[in-house]
Amino acid sequence: xxxxxxxxxxxAAILLFAATMVVVVRNPVRAALFLILAFFTSAGIWLLLxxxxxxxTLVLVYVGAVMVLFLFVVMMLDIDLTPLQEGFTKYLxxxxxxxxxxxxxxxxxxxxxxxGLDIVAAPVPHPDGYSNTKxxxxxxxxxxxxPFEIASVILTVAIVAAITLTxxxxxxxxxxxxxxxxxxxxxxxxxxxxxxxxxxxxxx
Amino acid sequence: MNFEVxxxxxxxxxxxxxxxxxxxxxxxxYLGEKGTNIVYRLSQLTLAITALLIYRSLGExxxxxxxxxxxxxxxxxxxxxxxxxxxxxxxxxxSYLKSRNLFKGEYYVLAIFSxxxxxxxxxxxxFLTLYLGLELMSLCMYAMVAMHRDSKLATEAAMKYFxxxxxxxxxxxxxxxxxxxxxxxxxxxxxxxxxQAGGLDNTVLSFGLVFLxxxxxxxxxxxxxxxxxxxxxxxxxxxVTLFIATAPKIxxxxxxxxxxxxxxxxxxxxxxxxxxxxxxxxMIIGNVVAIxxxxxxxxxxxxxxxxxxxxxxxxxxxxxxxxxxxxxYALVYTLMSLGSFGMIILLSRQGFEADTIDDYKGLxxxxxxxxxxxxxxxxxxxxxxxxVGFYAKLTVIKSxxxxxxxxxxxxxxxxxxxxxxxxxxxxxxxxxxxxKQSEPLEAPAExxxxxxxxxxxxxxxxxxxxALLAVCASVFx
Numbered sequence: 001x002x003x004x005x006x007x008x009x010x011x012a013a014i015l016l017f018a019a020t021m022v023v024v025v026r027n028p029v030r031a032a033l034f035l036i037l038a039f040f041t042s043a044g045i046w047l048l049l050x051x052x053x054x055x056x057t058l059v060l061v062y063v064g065a066v067m068v069l070f071l072f073v074v075m076m077l078d079i080d081l082t083p084l085q086e087g088f089t090k091y092l093x094x095x096x097x098x099x100x101x102x103x104x105x106x107x108x109x110x111x112x113x114x115x116g117l118d119i120v121a122a123p124v125p126h127p128d129g130y131s132n133t134k135x136x137x138x139x140x141x142x143x144x145x146x147p148f149e150i151a152s153v154i155l156t157v158a159i160v161a162a163i164t165l166t167x168x169x170x171x172x173x174x175x176x177x178x179x180x181x182x183x184x185x186x187x188x189x190x191x192x193x194x195x196x197x198x199x200x201x202x203x204x
Numbered sequence: 205m206n207f208e209v210x211x212x213x214x215x216x217x218x219x220x221x222x223x224x225x226x227x228x229x230x231x232x233x234y235l236g237e238k239g240t241n242i243v244y245r246l247s248q249l250t251l252a253i254t255a256l257l258i259y260r261s262l263g264e265x266x267x268x269x270x271x272x273x274x275x276x277x278x279x280x281x282x283x284x285x286x287x288x289x290x291x292x293x294x295x296x297x298x299s300y301l302k303s304r305n306l307f308k309g310e311y312y313v314l315a316i317f318s319x320x321x322x323x324x325x326x327x328x329x330x331f332l333t334l335y336l337g338l339e340l341m342s343l344c345m346y347a348m349v350a351m352h353r354d355s356k357l358a359t360e361a362a363m364k365y366f367x368x369x370x371x372x373x374x375x376x377x378x379x380x381x382x383x384x385x386x387x388x389x390x391x392x393x394x395x396x397x398x399x400q401a402g403g404l405d406n407t408v409l410s411f412g413l414v415f416l417x418x419x420x421x422x423x424x425x426x427x428x429x430x431x432x433x434x435x436x437x438x439x440x441x442x443x444v445t446l447f448i449a450t451a452p453k454i455x456x457x458x459x460x461x462x463x464x465x466x467x468x469x470x471x472x473x474x475x476x477x478x479x480x481x482x483x484x485x486x487m488i489i490g491n492v493v494a495i496x497x498x499x500x501x502x503x504x505x506x507x508x509x510x511x512x513x514x515x516x517x518x519x520x521x522x523x524x525x526x527x528x529x530x531x532x533y534a535l536v537y538t539l540m541s542l543g544s545f546g547m548i549i550l551l552s553r554q555g556f557e558a559d560t561i562d563d564y565k566g567l568x569x570x571x572x573x574x575x576x577x578x579x580x581x582x583x584x585x586x587x588x589x590x591x592v593g594f595y596a597k598l599t600v601i602k603s604x605x606x607x608x609x610x611x612x613x614x615x616x617x618x619x620x621x622x623x624x625x626x627x628x629x630x631x632x633x634x635x636x637x638x639x640k641q642s643e644p645l646e647a648p649a650e651x652x653x654x655x656x657x658x659x660x661x662x663x664x665x666x667x668x669x670x671a672l673l674a675v676c677a678s679v680f681x
Contacts, residue, residue, distance in 0.1 A: 109411045115385065119405070146215075146269035150324055150336040153222060154343060157317045160229065161347035164310040 008048055015041040028074045036067050050126055053133040211268040214275040217257045217283065218323050224250040225316045232309030240309050244298055247312040248291055251319065255287035267329055271391045274329035277679040278531075282326045282458050285535050286451045289542060290319050292654060293450055296546045297443030299651050303554040306352055306441060315447060318344035322455035328462055331380045331390040335373070338423070341455060342369050345448050349440040361439025368422065368432040376419025382412030383468075392467035399470045410474045416463055417478045423456045424512045427485035437505035442552065442559065445501060446545040449508060450538045457534040460519055465527060472522045479520035480612060486513030487619040494626050501559045503626060504544055507585060510623055511537045517616060518600040526603035528676040533596040535672065536584075536665065540593060543581045543658040550574065550647050550655055564630055566639025574645065575634045577659035584662045586627035587620050591666035599673070 018038040022031045039062045046055035140148050212219075228246050231239055258280055265276040294315060301307040321341030328334035346369065350362030384390055386408040387398040398404065421429040437445050464475055490510030497503035515537065518530025551558035551567075551574075558564070568575035584593035597620055605613050665672060 109407055110382075114405050114408050120385075143270040144272070144332070146272045147330070147332045147336055150333065150340060153317065153320065154336065154340050156226075156229075157314070157340060157343050157347075160310065160313055160317070161343060164308075164314070164347055165350055165353065 004048060008045065011041045011044045011048075015045070028079070029071065032067060032071050032074055035070075036063050039063050039067070049123070051132065053136055211266070214261075214264070214266055214268045215273055215327075216261070217254045218320065218327070220257055221250060221254050221316065221320050221323065224253075225313065225320060228309075228316060229313050232313055235309075237308065240307050240312075243309040243312045244294065247316055248294055250316060251287050251291045251294070255284060255291075258284050258287065267393070271393065272330040272333045273327055275327060278458070278461070279327045281675055281679055282454055282531075283323050285538070286319060286322050286326070286454055289451045289454070289538055290315065290447075292542055292546075292658065293447050295654055296542075296549050296651060297446055299648050300441070300443040300549045300552065303552075304352075304441070306443070308351075311348065311351065311443075314344040314348050318348070318447075319451065322451055325455045325462075326458040328459075329392050329466075331384070331392070331467075334459060334462060335377060335380065337455075338376070338459065339373065341452060342373070345444075345452065348444045348447065349436060351444070352441045355439075355441070357439040358441060361436045364432050364439075365436045372419050372422030372429070375415045375422065379412045379415030379417075379419060382408060382415065386412060392462060395467045396469060399468065406471075406474075409468075409471060413468060413471065413474055414478070416468075417475060417482070420456070420460045420463065421482050423459065424453070424515070425509055426482040426512050426516060427489045427509060430486070430489070430509045433509060434502050434505040437508070438499060438502045442501065442545065442548050442557065446542070446549065449504070449545055450542050453508075453512075453541075454534055454538055457515060457530070460516075461527065461531075464519065469522075476520050476522060479516050480609070483513045483516035483520060484612060484615055486510060486516065487616060488513075491619045491623040491626075494623070497626070498562070499560055500548060500564070500630075501545075503561070504541070507623070507626075508537075508541065510619065511585075513619075514597060514600050514616065517604050517612070521600075521603040521607050521609075523603060523606060524680040525606065525677075526600070527680045528673070529596075529599035529603045531679065532673055532676040533600050535676070536592050536596040536662075539658070539665070540581055540585050540662060543577070543655065543662060544585070546651075546655050546658060547574070547578050547581065550651060551645060553643070553646050561630060561633060562640060564633050565637040567634040569639050570642065571645055573656070577656060578634060579631050580659045580663050582627040582630050584666065586624040588624070589666070590663075592662050592669060594666065595669040595673070 015038055018034045018041060021034040022038065025031050025034060039058055043055040043058045046052075046058065224246070228243055228250070231243055231246065235242065261275070262280055265274075267274050294312065297311070298307070301311060318341050321337050321339070321344065324333060324337030325341060326337075328337055346362055346366045349365055350359060352358040380390065383395065386404055387395045389395050389398060399409070418429065420426075422432075425433040437449060440448065464472075464479075468475065486509050490506045490508070490513060494503050494506035494510065497506060511533070515530050515533045518526045518528075518533055520526070521529075548558055551563065564578070567578065580591060584591035587593045587597040589595075597616075601613050601616050604616070
């Protein structure tokens, strides 16, 4: 077994373990942390594939930004977790059967019988000085410029949608100094003349 | 690398629409609530000019942006239909939004962006653009469903729609990646050529195909992937239901044709069986469950499911006649659905939704003209001649008889008879029951005129279906 293979199987095992824990673990903060572990290990596998730029982006964007935000949200929201976990054991047996079935089918189709080295050739390592980032940039702004533009439109729509759903018109909380200075006593204070009353009368 | 400006001119309608969408967004940002009327007019103008741009470029065809964008007769006709339908949708929905304090610029911005997504889907020649167009369209629709935030039903509907839509997208993407694994390309034309050349691993191909069909089934709302549809149609504000029930169906149909026919047409025998199952189940469950509904929006949702079953009949036939019939059906269904949901909006008013069947009691005494319009729409949905719904059903059933699937054709006919029951019930309620309320209808004049034009066009197309049939046929030959 070559070093590459050992690294691959190591990362793959950790990735599968982390992904399972994301689903199984009860505490959402722990689930988020396991997701981070899953992202890190898949970044490692991408590095083995010589997709350095994407691996780094995965770590920087997903681990660095998205998951940290996610952790914030999970910690700030006070979610009652018990109703969420109620059905877990009830559906567990059915879930395991379905997962087992899908796994067997996927191994049968995606295994080495159909994607072995004799059918799909192993990728040739790139020569020294090959820049992953430059190649992606070149493709992104020429061949894939149309999908790239659409992706940017989708991001715009995401902002519009988020603002539409969360921004509510609030009354302005800013101070108006002029108004404050102009206030007269008559606007705020009202003097009321009352007859003096005895204690018993009030109680009755 | 083919990167010439002259080729980009094919995508002029999309570019114009994107530019206008950004301009409208700025108007919303600067004018706020005051400018909503301007935003509404601008949105309609945008759709109209885009339709004009598409009309002017009719007949030209080609592939550009390195094989990610295709312009052909198919895309022209469907995009034109999407534009015209959405102009009417915006017209109908405006009176609804105004009376419910939902008249905000964001609705129109999202509608325009969503329409752009539909155009991108219809013109996709590449899995990547197809998927991105789909996401653009769907993302806008999720937000539109959730826009009425004080309504619990709408929020629930949006959640269901969003989560199931995400699962469907996941399925579709997984299928695309498997097809990429089998053929080594994401480009639909290259995929078709690779399959035609032969020597591919058919196990992998059909495995990927299963996921693609599931994704398409979800987006079209075919049984057993229909669970979201009644809840979303029911929960969303009627103006949004109207939007998601019409033009997106055309885009989803285009997606099905692009993937199954343009890309995987040569493995037709693999997907035909899957589509037969989806189609038969949709016709049975859609029509039978619709009988039990008392809410008109839910009933129309189940009727949508059954119509999707009929559209799939045409697709699964695998013949050019079948594809043309399915396209005719999709366009006609959209027109009828537009009228039916428009009618709900017409009869609703502030604080009252005319969405239960009881609300239609005695409509003929309250307003004989609109009762007649509803009668035309319901008869057409049921497939009764001489209305256009009849020709739609006739052509798809004929296309499967041509390929000797007689048993499926018999089920289709039986189910359209069962379906006639619940459409006729609405007519019975309108004409033979006593009215429950006597308030006059309040709707702006343009809406009243448009709904009459809408219903009468169903009648006119039924009397003279030849032109539209010829257009649909010309696209596939």
